[in-house]
Amino acid sequence: MVRFSVVCPTYNRGPAIAATVESVLAQSLRDWELLVVSDASDDDTDEVVAGFARADDRVRLIRTHRHGHPSGPRNIGLAEARGAYVAYLDHDDRWAPEHLAVLARALEGEQLAATGATRVTAAGDVLHVTPPLTLCWHPELQVMNAIFQPSQIAHVAGLAESVGGWRTNETGLEDWDLWLRLTDAGVRCRTAAEPTVIELVDPSTRQSRVTARHGWEVARFPDGRAARAAYRALKDTRRVAAARTALETDLRAWYAALMESGLLVIPRGWRADAREVDRALREAVAAAPIGGRELWPDLAIVPREDHVALVHLISCVTQEHADRIGTLNRRIMRHQLELYADVLTC
Template sequence: MISVVIPTHNRSELLTRAVESALNQTHKDIEIIVVSDGSTDNTEEVMKAYQQRENNIKFISVFPGKGANNARNEGIRASEGEYIAFLDDDDEWAPHKLESQLSVFNSDSSIGMVYTGINVIYVKEDLTYYSLSGKGGDLSKDILLKNVIGATPSVMIKKEILDQSGFFDVDMPAKQDYDLWIRVCQLTNVGYVDEPLVNYYNYSGEKQISLSTEKHERAIEMIDKKYSSLFKTLTPEEVKQQRSNYFISIANIALRNNNKSLGFKYGMKALHKKISLKNLVYVLSVPIPFKVLLKVKNRM
C-alpha cells in the first residue's frame, strides 16, 4: 500500500483538488492522510465529508504553528503503507503518477526513492515551466552539489528508508526537503520518471512556506555543518560548483520576490565562485522581466 501524506493549513478550497487527484490515481491501493496544521477554516468539515464517502482517508489535526514539515512527519508516523508519497494541499498529480513510480520500484530492488518531473505553474504570470531533471541511480554525490530531486510532491519513498534516514528536520528554517534528500541519497539508489506528473502551483510569494532569502542562507549554513564530513569528500572544483549552486538558488528566491537587486547580488556571488557561461548568462538576464525569462526557458 502507498500512504499519501498531505499537509494543509487554511486552504480547504484548494485542498479538495489535491485530495481528488490522489483519489483519481490509477493505482488504487492507497491511504490518504491529511494533516491539518491548526487550520481554522472549514478544512475539518471538508475532510469529514470525504470520510463519509471514502474508507481510505485519515484526517489528523496537530498543534498549530509548527509548519508543513512537522505535519508531514505526523503523517508519516500515522502511515501504514510500505511507500510514502507527499502531496501539497494546493498541488495535484497526473492520474498515473503513483503507478508509474511503483513500476520503477518494482524494476530494481536497489531503489528506495523515486521522483518525477513537474510542471511548475506560475499562476499570476499564467505560464508553465516544465522541470525535468533526468538523474537517477547513485546520487550520493550529485545531491551534495545541488537539490537534483526537487520538491516533495514529486517524491515517493520506501517507509523503511525514512525509518533509517530520519524524517524532516523541523528545526531547519528552510530547505527541509533538500536536507532529507541528502540523508536518503546516502542510503539508497534513486529512480526517476522522465515525465512531468505533478502540477506544482506557484503563486509568486503567496504560497510557499518561505521565500525568505535570510532563512535560506541560514539553512545552507546548517546543512554545511550537519554534513561537513560529506562535503569534505568533494574536490575543490566541486566545492566551487556547490557554492555557486547555493547562491543561484537564493538568487532565484529573490527574483521570485521581484527583488532584482538582491537577485543580481547573489548571481554575482555565484559568478565569483565559479566563472561559467551559464552563470554569466544568469547575471545578464536578471534585468529581463520574469515572465519573459520563463517563456525563453521553456523554448530552450
C-alpha cells in the same frame, strides 16, 4: 496492507484543498490511503477534507496541535501510515492520474523514487516543466541541489524514520535535508522523466520566502574596501561570455566524470547516453540566465572576525552542508575559480 500511503500536511488551505484531494481520488492506481494531517487549521479546511473522508474511507483526516511547520504533520502522517510505500503531496499541489502508477514502476527493486513536475502559477500558467537532465541523480548532485519537491517523491515505508524523519528548521528546505541524509545513508534515488506532478509556484508560500543563511568563501580580504572593489569587479556583466564558457566547461567535465563513475541515474523514459547528456547540458547552459543585471547574484560581502570575505550564499539547512558544497565546488568548478582569480588579480 495498502500499496501507497499518501501524506498531505495542510494548514488553512480551505476549499482549495479539494483539487489536491481530487487528484488523489483520480489516480489510475487505486490501492492507496490518503492521510491529510491538519496542522490545527482554524478555517474550513478540516470540514472540506472530512467531507471527502465520509464519501471514501481511503481518505483520513488527522488533526494535530499547531506546529507551524510541515515536518511535524509529516512525521505524524508517517506514524499513522499503513502502506508499503509512502508518497508525499503538498496541500497546494496536484497529481496527474498516472502519478502513483509511475512511482510504483520506478520503485521496483528500489527504496526511493521521484517523478518530474510541471510548475504553474495560481492562474494555471505553465512556468516550467522539468527537463530529463534535471532528473538525473547522483550523490554529488544531491549534495549540490535539492532536485525534488516533496510531491515528487515516494519511498519504502520506514525509510524516512531510519534517518531521523522530517526535521523542523527555521530556513525551510527540510526536504533537501532529508534527501541528503538518505543519500549519506547509502540510499539511491530512481527517477522517472514523466512530469506527473503539478506544483504551484506562489510568492506567498513559505517555500518562496526561503532565504540564504549559509555559504562558502570565495576569497578573503583585509578590509571592506578591498572586498567591495573585488565584488564590483566580479559583478561586471562584461564578463558574461567568459563566465558562461567557464560554467559549461566545468559542468561538462563534471557530468562526464559522473557518467564514467557508473553511479549516475538516468531517468526512466529518457534514452540518454553520454553524448545525449552532454548535448542536453550544453543546451541548458546556453539557455541559463547568466548576467542579467549582474553576474553571480548569490555573491555577498560578509565581515568576519579577522577578515572580510566574499561568500557564495546558499539556501541550505546547515553550515556543514554549505561547507560540503564549497568543497565540491572547489573540485568541480576549476575554470570558474580561475576566472575569479584572474579578475581578483587585475
